[in-house]
Structure formats: C-alpha cells, structure tokens
Amino acid sequence: MNGRGLRWAGYAIAMAAVAFAVVLASRFGADPGLVDSPLLGEPAPEFTLAPLEGGEAISLADLDGEIVVVNFFASWCLECRKEHEALTATADAFADRGVTFVHIGYQESPPASLDYLAVVGRSPAAVYLADPGSRTAIAYGVFGIPETFFIDEDGEVVGKIIGESDAMTLGATIDAIKRGEKPGQSVTGDTQQRPDA
Amino acid sequence: MSERVRNLVTVTALVAMTTILATLVATSPSDVDRVSEIGERIKCPVCQGESIANSPSPMARDMMALVAERVANGQSDEVIVAELLAAYSGAVLLDPPASGATLILWLSPLAALGIGAVIIFWWRGHPARGVTGDPPEEAGPTTRRLVPLLILAAAFATIVVVAGLSLQDRSGRASGVAALGDQDLSDVSNDTMEAVIAANGDHPEVDGMRLALADRYFEEGDYRSAFPQYLAVADSANATDGQAVTALARLGWMAWDGNAEVETALNLFDQALAIDPSAMTAQYLKGQVLWCGAGDHEQAGAVFATVLSDPDLDAESRAAVQSDLDAVTAGEDCA
Numbered sequence: 001m002n003g004r005g006l007r008w009a010g011y012a013i014a015m016a017a018v019a020f021a022v023v024l025a026s027r028f029g030a031d032p033g034l035v036d037s038p039l040l041g042e043p044a045p046e047f048t049l050a051p052l053e054g055g056e057a058i059s060l061a062d063l064d065g066e067i068v069v070v071n072f073f074a075s076w077c078l079e080c081r082k083e084h085e086a087l088t089a090t091a092d093a094f095a096d097r098g099v100t101f102v103h104i105g106y107q108e109s110p111p112a113s114l115d116y117l118a119v120v121g122r123s124p125a126a127v128y129l130a131d132p133g134s135r136t137a138i139a140y141g142v143f144g145i146p147e148t149f150f151i152d153e154d155g156e157v158v159g160k161i162i163g164e165s166d167a168m169t170l171g172a173t174i175d176a177i178k179r180g181e182k183p184g185q186s187v188t189g190d191t192q193q194r195p196d197a
Numbered sequence: 198m199s200e201r202v203r204n205l206v207t208v209t210a211l212v213a214m215t216t217i218l219a220t221l222v223a224t225s226p227s228d229v230d231r232v233s234e235i236g237e238r239i240k241c242p243v244c245q246g247e248s249i250a251n252s253p254s255p256m257a258r259d260m261m262a263l264v265a266e267r268v269a270n271g272q273s274d275e276v277i278v279a280e281l282l283a284a285y286s287g288a289v290l291l292d293p294p295a296s297g298a299t300l301i302l303w304l305s306p307l308a309a310l311g312i313g314a315v316i317i318f319w320w321r322g323h324p325a326r327g328v329t330g331d332p333p334e335e336a337g338p339t340t341r342r343l344v345p346l347l348i349l350a351a352a353f354a355t356i357v358v359v360a361g362l363s364l365q366d367r368s369g370r371a372s373g374v375a376a377l378g379d380q381d382l383s384d385v386s387n388d389t390m391e392a393v394i395a396a397n398g399d400h401p402e403v404d405g406m407r408l409a410l411a412d413r414y415f416e417e418g419d420y421r422s423a424f425p426q427y428l429a430v431a432d433s434a435n436a437t438d439g440q441a442v443t444a445l446a447r448l449g450w451m452a453w454d455g456n457a458e459v460e461t462a463l464n465l466f467d468q469a470l471a472i473d474p475s476a477m478t479a480q481y482l483k484g485q486v487l488w489c490g491a492g493d494h495e496q497a498g499a500v501f502a503t504v505l506s507d508p509d510l511d512a513e514s515r516a517a518v519q520s521d522l523d524a525v526t527a528g529e530d531c532a
Contacts, residue, residue: 013312015351038286045284089395093388107255134259143242143283167396171389178386193243194255 029106036185037141039149039157045139046066049129053164054118058102059129060151067099067177068151069170072106072142075116077192079164087148088123095125098153099174103128106137106145107194131161144191150177157183160183163189218266219498232265235274239264239281240291248291267493304358336506355365382409404436405430415447420455423447431468438472445469446479480504489522498525 018117020055039045048059060068071087091101103126105113110130117128130138140149155177158181159173164186176183236250248256249264260281268278282291293303331516366500384391390410397403411426430436430444449465452458466483484500487493499521505515524532 010348015347016322019351019355035288038283044285054334061526084380086392086396088390093392093395097388127488133262134256135263137256138260138263138281139284141286141289143285168389169394171392172385175386175389179384196509 021090037149037157037160040160040184041182042157043071044111044138044151044157045150047131047136047139047160049104049131049136052067052105052113052128052130058129060102060155061098063102065098065153066156067100067153067174069101069174070140070149070151071103072137072140072145072147073103073113074106074108074110074145074194075112076195077106077107077145079189079192081120081165083164084120084145086170088121090167090170091123091126091128092172094174095123102128104131104136104142105129106115106131107134145194147191150174150183152177152182160185162187163191208334228265228268231263231268231274235264236261238278238291240289242283242285242289247290286354294532301530314420367503387413388528404433404440407433408440411447416449420451427451442469442473442476442479445472446476446482449479450482453486453490453522456530457490459486464491475507477504485520485531488525494525494528498522501525 016023035150044060048057050057059096070168073084078146087101087103091099101123113128113130122128134142140147141186146161146164148170149157149163152158158177161173163171166197169186171184233250237248239249239260241247241249241252241254241260243254244252244258247257249260264277267280278290287293337417337485387410390406394403407426407430411423411430412425414420414423427444427448430440431448433441436444445465446469449462449469452465453462457472461488463483466486467531468484469479473479480500481504484497484504488497489498491497504510504518507520510518
C-alpha cells in the first residue's frame, strides 16, 4: 500500500470510527423500556390473581372471548394518577360491550393500592387485582408504569400503551381491535419506577 | 507387558478417572450458584445497567426469586433466560446478543485489532519514515479538494443516522387529548366519544365532540342519549354560538317530537334565535312546531316565509319549505 492509499484508508477508518461513536453516543440515556414488546402478536401470558381486597381469584382465561385491557398501576405513580379518570371513563363507556379493564397493582401492597383507589375512584365495570412477587408484571415485561396492554378476543396481545393514556387513545385502540386491527405499541408519555428502585 | 506394568496402568487409570469425576462433581454449580450466574446475566429493568443479582431494588429481588424458583423446579438456564426474553426482549440481557444490530458491538474490538495490526505491519515495513523525518508526501490538488468533501459527506451521514434514530424513537407517540378538536371522528365509536367526554368534561374542545355524538344519537332517533349531550353544549361556556344554536334547536325538536312539549320547544327555538336570528334550521323547526304542535297556521306561515327569504337556502330545502308554506296557507293540517 503506498502513502496515498494509506492516507485514504486512514480517512475512511477515522470517519467510520466517528460515525460509530456518534451512533453509540446517541443511544446514551435512551429509555430501554421503549423497545417494542415481544409480546405483541403473541398469546397473552396467563395470570390468576386475587382481587386487592382478597377473595376469589380471577384468571385471564375467565375473560376468554372478550377484549381485555390490562393496566399496571401504583399509588406512587403520578402518571397513573393522571390517566386514572380516562381509564375509569373508558371502562364505564365500554361496559357491556365485551371489554374488561383489569388493573394490576405494581410493586406495592394491596392496602396501599386500596387507599389510592378510595381517593381516585373505581369503575364498577373494572377489576382491581394484586400481583404478589410481581409475577404477572414480569410475565408482561413491565419496565415502568403506567403500561397498558390490549388483548383481543382470541387472547393475543395486540396493543400496548407506554405512559399516560387518555380516553381518546384508549377508546380508539379498542375501536381498532373491534375492527380486527392490531394497533401495536404507542408511547404517550413517561413511565415511573418505584421511588426506592 | 508384564503384570506389574498392567497393574500400574490400571491403578493410574482408576486414579485418573476418580480425579476427573471428583473434579466434575466439585465444579458442578450448585443451585445457588446457578441462580447467581443467571442473575448476573439479566439486567434489572428498573435500574441503570445493574444486574438483578446485584441490584437491591424490589423488582430485581422479585426477578431473582422467580429465577430461584425456576432453578429449584429443575429448569435449564436457557429456558429460564428464554422466559425473561419472551417478556422483555433482548433489552433484559446485560450482554447484548451476538446477532442482529448488536453484532457490531461484538465485532468492533476485532475490527479495531485488525486495523491496528495492519497499521503496525505497515509501520514496520517503512521503518525509515518515522526515523529520518522525511517530509510527508504532498497531497495533490485533487486530494485537497476531495478531503473536505469527504468530511462533509461523513458529517451529513452522521446527521442522517442520528436524525433517523431520533425519529424512530418518536414514531410511536400517540396524539393524545391535545388534538381533541382536530380529531377525525369518522372511525371513532360512540363508546369512545362517551369515554372522552366523561374524562374531559372541562376541556375547551370537548363541545365539538359532544355535538358530534349527540347528532349521531339524534339521527338514530335515540333522543334519550342525545339529550344530555345537547343540554351540556347548550349550557357550556366554551361552546361557540353555532354549537349552542344547533344544540338548542335540536333540544327544541326533541321536546316536541319526543315529549309533545310545545311550549318548551318554542321557548328553546326562541333561545336559539336570540343568539342567531338568521339560524334557518331553528326557524324552520319552530315553524313546524307552530303548525303541527300549536296549530297556529298564521305564525307558522310567517316563519316559513322568513326561511324562504334566505337567499342561501338550497333548492331542495326551498321546495320543501315552499310546500309547507302552501299547505299552511291553504289551512291544511300538519301531515
């Protein structure tokens, strides 16, 4: 290799190194929770969880044939508090329309979740469940909350909202599922971790 | 081979086998070791670059408990990791997989090593260059022109890559309620509109959706569902004059058509016309109620004549109103 050729090779290597470093640097600080959920298009992970108050456990299989909206929430989550009214209103609006909202307490004790719900209110059409050991949250790959999953009538995960959802997004997602579409994943805002995480 | 030699070989073989077996047993990881090893490979999803084995976070502890349970149940490492991958994707692995987009991360050290080796080989082949201090080869005019262009092209490519990654991050973001006023409602179900309205009762843009939903119910003849939405628009401080007039006119018609309340209906039409006297729909509906409900042919005729005076009235509506005016003038009863 002569001097000129080597100089060109040097330029090329330097540029490639710079581009590589810039690409890597651009990913620093990126939220790893924004990756597409591998659950999309797959059968929803089964769960059998007791209500927050205790009592008879409810399993996903019990809701076979319905559209199920699974929302992970906690009292310490500000974004969850913001979206709660929209979730409640949407659960009410779609009550008796083959849509069930399932709220699962994330990383907190059932009494803490119950105190929170006593303040922000509940939908009579929704169910509120405890998840001891975070087994269901792990099965659904929850990175932070709020995260909301949409399961179609065939038990397939067809949608996911990361962050605070609003009634239009929730309702439009359900409308799309009822039309046989698969809405996929959308990011509507930030998620939170437990303060001591 | 003598018997002594054979015995020696046998003993040596036995000792060797025993040693190997003992070593295998000694190095076989216990369940606790396996849990720890798997935990070291899994990234805590709520932490910054920590493994679930090393993180004190409650989520990491829950995941370690899951791993321990799976190990105790006799599941292999691969099955346990696959279970977590199925939920979290490759993002849950501390070491990125040596495939796909992350393969470049694994190959980059090898590439750097190769490039370094090439440079060293070249340098060794030109030992005098660094020692004698020969003047560097002058770049030709073409090279001098090309180098800045090349640097510019590299910068452009870098910007494109970074912008592409940035756009990729945002592509999935939903519009949210901020776009309530601009929402195309053609694909939006009544249930969704009910939910949006219930959750955004104070939103300044919500009256448009209330009216659209009420109109749907009204056209379906579902007055019971339309009524509260029209009433909310009529009472809203944020509604435009046009929205309020439409709501009042429809409320008036429902009061007559649904409950035969003539006086209430006429009062609501008058409220609408007080806001906008040129609201011809309200005028026409008022004329209908005057004719059909109150039996007041004279006033009904006057109202129909007012509607016909509107130069913007389309031909079809004009014909219908004229027909009603003719019937009223002739003293006919409402059909």
